Amino acid sequence: MQLALQCVPTGDGQRCATGKMWVSEGPVPAQWHLQDKAHAKHFLATAEQLRAAGHLVDVAVGPEGDVAHAAVLASISSFFVRFLEGRSRELCQGPPARVPLPAGVTLRGWRAVLAFAYGGTVPHGREKDVEEAARALGVARLVGARALRLRSDPQEGGPEPLEEQWKTLRAMEQLHARGLGCDLRLQAENEVIPVQRLALSCSCDFFRALFTCPMREATHDPAAPLATGLSPAELRLLLSFAYTGAVAGPWSAVLEAAETSLRYQAWGLLTLCLDVFTRDLSPETGLDVLAFALAYGLAQVGRVAEDYILATFPSVVATPAFLDLPAQLLIRLLRSDGLNVLYELETLEAASRWLTANGDVEEDLAREVLSSVRFALMSGLELKKVPSVTAGVADPKILHELIIASLAPMAQLPCRVRSLQEVVVVCGGDKVTANLAARKPSRHLWFAHRYLSAVGLVKQVEWRPLGHLPDGPRFRHAVAVVGNILYVLGGKRYYGVHDTLASVYRYQPMEDSWEHLASMTCGRSYFAAVALGDFIYALGGSSGELYCTDTVECYDLANDTWRRCQRLPMALCGHAACALDGAIYVSGGCDEAYQCQASLLRYTPGAPAKLLAPMNGQRAGHVMEEAGGQLYVAGGLCQRVGQTGYRDQLAFEVYSPKMDIWVLLSPLPRAHVVGGAAVLGGELLVLGGYSHETYRDTHLIHAYQPGTRRWITRGTLPHAYTDLQVCVLTVPSALRDPNCLGDPRSSPDTPNKA
Secondary structure (H helix, E strand, O other): EEEEEEEOOOOOOOOOOOOOOOOOOOOOOOEEEEEEHHHHHHHHHHHHHHHHHHOOOEEEEEEOEEEEEEHHHOOOOHHHHHHHHOOOOOOOOOHHHHHEEOOOOOOHHHHHHHHHHHHHOOOOOOOHHHHHHHHHOOOOHHHHHHHHHHOOOOOOOOOOOOHHHHHHHHHHHHOOOOOOOOOOEEEEEOOEEEEOHHHHHHOOOHHHHHHOOOHHHHHOOOOOOOOOOOOOHHHHHHHHHHHHHHHEHHHHHHHHHHHHHHHHHHHHHHHHHHHHHOOOOOOOHHHHHHHHHHHHHHHHHHHHHHHHHHHHHHHHOOOHHHOOOOOHHHHHHHHOOOOOOOOOHHHHHHHHHHHHOOOOHHHHHHHHOOOOOOOOHOOHHHHHHHHHOOOOOOOHHHHHHHHHHOOOHHHHHOOOOOOOOOEEEEOOOOEEEOOOEEEEEOOOEEEEEEEEEEEOOOEEEEEEEEOOOOOOOOOOOOOEEEEEEEEEEEEEEOOOOOOOEEEEEEEEOOOOOEEEOOOOOOOOEEEEEEEEEOOOEEEEOOOOOOEEEEEEEEHHHHOOOOEOOOOOOOEEEEOEEEEOOOOOEEEEOOOOOOOOOOOOOOOOOOHHHHHHHOOOOOOEEEEEEEEEEEEEOOOOEEOOOOOOEEEOOOOEEEEEEOOOOOEEOOOOOOEEEEEOEEEEEOEEEEEEEEEOOEEEEEEEEEEEEOOOEEEEEEEEEEOEEEEHHHEOOOOHHHOOOOOOOOOOOOOOOOOOOO
8 A cells, every 4th residue: 555644743843753763853743644645546446346246336338238336437427427417316226227328439439438437547449439439428538638648659648547546536526525426325423424335335344345235224225314323523534535545634533533444444544544553653642552552452553552662761751641551551661671761760750750640549559560660770879869759659668668679689680671672783893903003893793782871870881792794894884674684785894995895795683694695796885775675775985996986786685686777966985875765865975076065865766866955064974864754964074164174073963855954953972973873762873983083983872862852872882983884683582681691602802891
């Protein structure tokens, strides 16, 4: 199903990304508009199936009595509009009415019109028959479509079938508004609403079964109301979706539409709503979606919503909906290993906020809520803050008992650390040797097993080894992830003009296996790789002695082959790229004259690249990540103003494809030139790199939290890497077992905590 989602921003701020692992920076939309772009095609395909089976047909046309639905024919033909107007007082019942064809209309011409009505296709051949039939039956759209095709290419011209199908559906809606073609009246509570049975049957399995089965309701007297149990609002919603394939309104309307679609088996409408539930979650909507999924047994939707809530928990806690959580659902969230909190004290603060808002909670239930907090994970400073956080909320004696119990020796083993299902993986990179005498590229893959907080603001990341690159170290390379499979492309092994790699490897973390794939057509470093559809695109970069190139090539995942693609409009290296809405966006980079760029390109395979609104500043060696339909860029370097040379670029900004504008956000606290980045747990992580102004490598990890619109220091890398690559993967649970001692993939220089 092809879907389009438009969220209308409200308030003073612009609504930012609300994707699976991201948090909105502004208010959620006041109005939602969901559209199934392929609805007209599915609707008329179902109508054709009903026609072929002889269901709900009300006219038999021509000498051979071809049965059809008068409402569909009238949506393209003025002849059948007049037919409906003449019988508008005689609502359809009994066998189909015989309708003779006008003089001069051949059987072949009539059937071409019939095919156009149900399929939107403009027939080839028999031009005279089709022309005469279209004019005699008043099918102006068919006449116009044929003329358009004849003026262009006889084989390819004319409108697309889907375009004509939508016109047919809109015309049916206009007929319904006039009361034409309405062959039944449905009673919704105290209202009686005329409907076209065909429209409801083509969009709801419930009504299709009701109207096509040999039962009283299927042949009910159309002049008498048929009680349905629907409310007027529900019936109007189903009718509106039948004709438009769309749902519009506030968030509550989307929830009501999902509920109605389940009750009346409107699967197209349900798919539209579930797509929003799984792809456009926000802290304000996530809890509603989880409650809906649990109520109706939608396991997959529930897992997505729960994962999102756990990943963005601090922002979810700040919403009014959090205070209305059922107690057992709150306990379930607080006890999850995947709860994403920087400090365990945040879990206690969330529990206290809920208990304050639900002051009538029984003591036993309050104890159960508080027992979900893992006091054993708290630092000494956090434990000192417990009384102030819970003042007036919980009995100090209960808290004392819970803390003592969690710190007892026997309680230590079950107290698991909290971590997300997905983890940040660092792949390769370059580092300075321990004695600072030389640089040493890395062949290691590390993953962030857990995040630890100690006294004060010091934070640590526990890194564990995931594996090794199979052909030695790499830096200035590129990676792409497709379905939890990591692809490592190009890069360099050492500093040398002739050491630019073209090799490609595939790594499957769940099997710990590497596979050597077909090499690129040329070596590349300082380039970008993006997965889009069934291909991975390698764009630009340095290639051997060529400082930067404009070439693009794509890897066919199914056939293990590379082929050249349309070039970039300019040669680039040190740029960044992301896939979004079927296109590749390329930002910044250096050109052949070593000049940093502020440009943003939209590269669509098979179409000319389009230049979009430029960034607020130049940058190269930066990172760009997509989150919730928007692009975030950070780090890198830029030209010095009025001077030669480069300086660190600390500006951080976001791009809205819908509005084609860039907005500056809080700047980076430290330089990250040729660092790595990933989006995980509601945060944008920027890792490693160096400062061009001090030439000092950094091992810091900075995280942007959109809920508070600030950067924090998440911890440090295993080493101070530059020219590294970062991605997000799911790794085997055995590697994440906190009681796991030793691992065959460990190396002598494996750090436990950075």
